[in-house]
Amino acid sequence: MNAKNTLRTFLTIVFVLGTLMANAQTKIYVHKKDGTAVEFNIADLDSISFTAPFTATTKEAFSGYVQKGPYLNGSSVNIIQLDKQLNQTGNVFSTTIIDNSGNFEQKNINFTSKFVELKADGYYFNEVKGENSTGPLTLYALADISDFNSVNINILTHLERQRLTYLIQNNELSFSDAKKQARSEMLNIFKFTLPDGVASESLDIANDALLLAVSVIIQGQLSTSDVSELLANISSDIRTDGRLDNPILGSQLMNNAAYLDCDQIIYNMQKKYSGLGVVVNVTGNELKSYIEQFMNNCGFKQTLGITYPETGKYGPNILADGVVMVKKTEWGIYEYSVRAELPAGNSSLKIVIKSDGAYEWGGYYPSSVENWLISSYDNNLKSNTFTVYENEKPADVTVTFSNNCTIEYYENGATTPTKVKKLYIGGDTAEDDEHEREMLIAFYQSTNGDNWTRNDNWCSDKPISLWYGIETYYHAASAKNRVLSIKLPNNNLTGSAYLADIKSLYDLNILSGNKIESLSIDNCGNEMPNDDLNNYHLSFYYDNNYSPCSLKILKISNTNGYICVNGNLSAESVIISNCNLSAQEYMYFDLPSTKIGTLTVSDCTMGYFFADNSIIGNITIDNCTFSGSNAHIYVGNKTLVNNCTGLRYIYSSRACSDLTVTNTVCNDVRCGNQ
Secondary structure, eight states: OOHHHHHHHHHHHHHHHHHHHHTTOOEEEEEOTTSOEEEEEGGGOOOOOSSOOOOOEEEEEEEEEEETTBBOTTOEEEEEEEOTTOOEEEEEEEEEBOSTTOEEEEEEEEESSSEEEEEEEEOBEETTTTEEOSSOEEEEEEEEOTTOSBOOEEHHHHHHHHHHHHHHHHSOOOHHHHHHHHHHHHHHHTTOOOOTTOOGGGOOTTTOHHHHHHHHHHHTTOOHHHHHHHHHHHHHHHTTTSSOOOHHHHHHHHHHHHTOOHHHHHHHHHHHHHTTTOOOOOOHHHHHHHHHHHHHHSOOOOOOOOBOOSEETTEEBTTSTTOOEEOOOSTTSSOEEOOBBOOSSSOOEEEEEEESSSSOOEEEOGGGOBSEEEOOOBTTTTEEEEEEOSTTSOBBOEEEESSOEEEEEEETTOSSOSEEEEEEEOOSGGGBOHHHHHHHHHHHHHTTGGGSSOOTTTTSSSOGGGSTTEEEEEETTTTEEEEEEEEOTTSOOEEEEEEEOOTTOOEEEOSTTOEEEEEEEESOSOSOSSSOGGGOEEEEEOOTTSOOEEEEEEEEESOBSEEEEESSEEEEEEEEESOBOOTTOEEEOOOTTOEEEEEEEESOEESEEEESSSEEEEEEEESOEEOSTTOEEEESSEEEEESOBSOSEEEESSOGGGEEEESOOOSOEEETTO
16 A cells, blocks of 8 residues: 555545544444454544554564663663553563673563663763773663664663653653654754664764764763763753753753863773774764864853963962963062962862973972972973862962973863963063074074974064074073073974074074084083083984984084084084083084084083094094093094193094094003003
């Protein structure tokens, strides 16, 4: 029978019944094609259907997955048979989850009704935190199993359950109509939609970004008991009208969504499912898209926010957005606050302050600590960690600064930073060393700075500490900000670079991944940030993470402190002259990846000279003065030592024919195996 005939027949029956009842008829006769008739009492009729009624059936296997994240092996699942009003019939089948993917299966179930309620109870994998839940959680699903042998239990099936039941029992909707309406209303809370033919119980958290999004929005940073309470409250709220009317519940969802790390969630899922041999087909970007869709369109207000006032008890608050520059002097002259104010509820905060330079970022006054737990300084990470101890109570402490630093914010239990900002040492332009500014501009021009990959703020009137790749510190003697390091690796520097009069230069990385033809460094590194020059040096090195660099010539002159030339670089000629190193300082060429045609060192003072492992064609050390208890020359290349004083010994690992010593007094000269 086609659709048109079916409709015509149905309307005819309705018309006939109406006519019979209006005329006080009590019986109706249905005639078969063979001529027989079947008699019905009109008062006994409940409905007319063109589909066969459900008959008891045995399913060889009935299965599904329980997922918040996936439920753990051993969790319980009850399959409860219901009548068409969704009342329990008394038939219950119990089974358990058989692996950590949440999979359950029950063999040979005899269903006497097509409606079932599934109830799962157990521990689950928390996809937000990447760990098992701290307590059990109960989830439900309602389904029509007429044509299905599998039903999944998840957050969506749970949230639609009470609303679906209400629509059937109070609005007298059919199961399919009530199911469709309840699902649509529930998803509208999150501003999500599903195609009409897609049932909530058919979704899989490893393959459906929508289901995962709702699951993590419900989870947030909540404990298992708080998740259970939130689910119950939402279900009760939407039961009668299908809308989430309680703004507190909506705000809780917003608070949960605000601090989700979608990439970390996907990583947690992939790690969990890889051990089960299952591929996760949801990406971080897909999940982010759903989270943003919810937050931008749901209309709920986020209330769980951490505030960072502009000022704290001890001065400007470095956690405030507007504070990006601090002053550096001797300890205690310029003081700042680290202040945060956390609301009641499930809020938490960890702050990590990391030095961007060679020294500590600064420090704090222990006597001023209020509501912070502060770690010891980590020498490897060059950082301190500040953790708020108690909510609803301001956290504050006095800090001072020695170096540029990075501040990482970990809000509400986040395992990766929810926010990162830089804090720079400096002030207005007048506090910079103007001569160094001119020298940096000259360096910029000599290396075709307009074509650098990044040249943020270079040659501008902004503080030098804001120029890309530059770190400064406060030089007390001159009351100026001085350049401490220049780091511009892999930045398309070209040409013949000239760098001069950067007197406190400590760290230099400008050759790595660049195509500089020659480099001249003059009068740099002479005034370090500490009177003890033995602790500081000009570290001239090459970063092996980038492509090799070949120089025609490298010149270093009028520089104090250690000179280290190491790394994956080559130069036709290196000339070092008029450098003044102390008795404890030295010149150092040691890595085999350093290849130099000729190396000439002249008119310098130092503690010792070492160049054993680098590949160098010829070394000339001329008119140099050595001092200290360890004054020596140690080489592994063809070497000429001329007119040098103060040496205790000279040693060459090469044959004696490759070592020439002239006009030099040294009582201990050895070569080869001597």
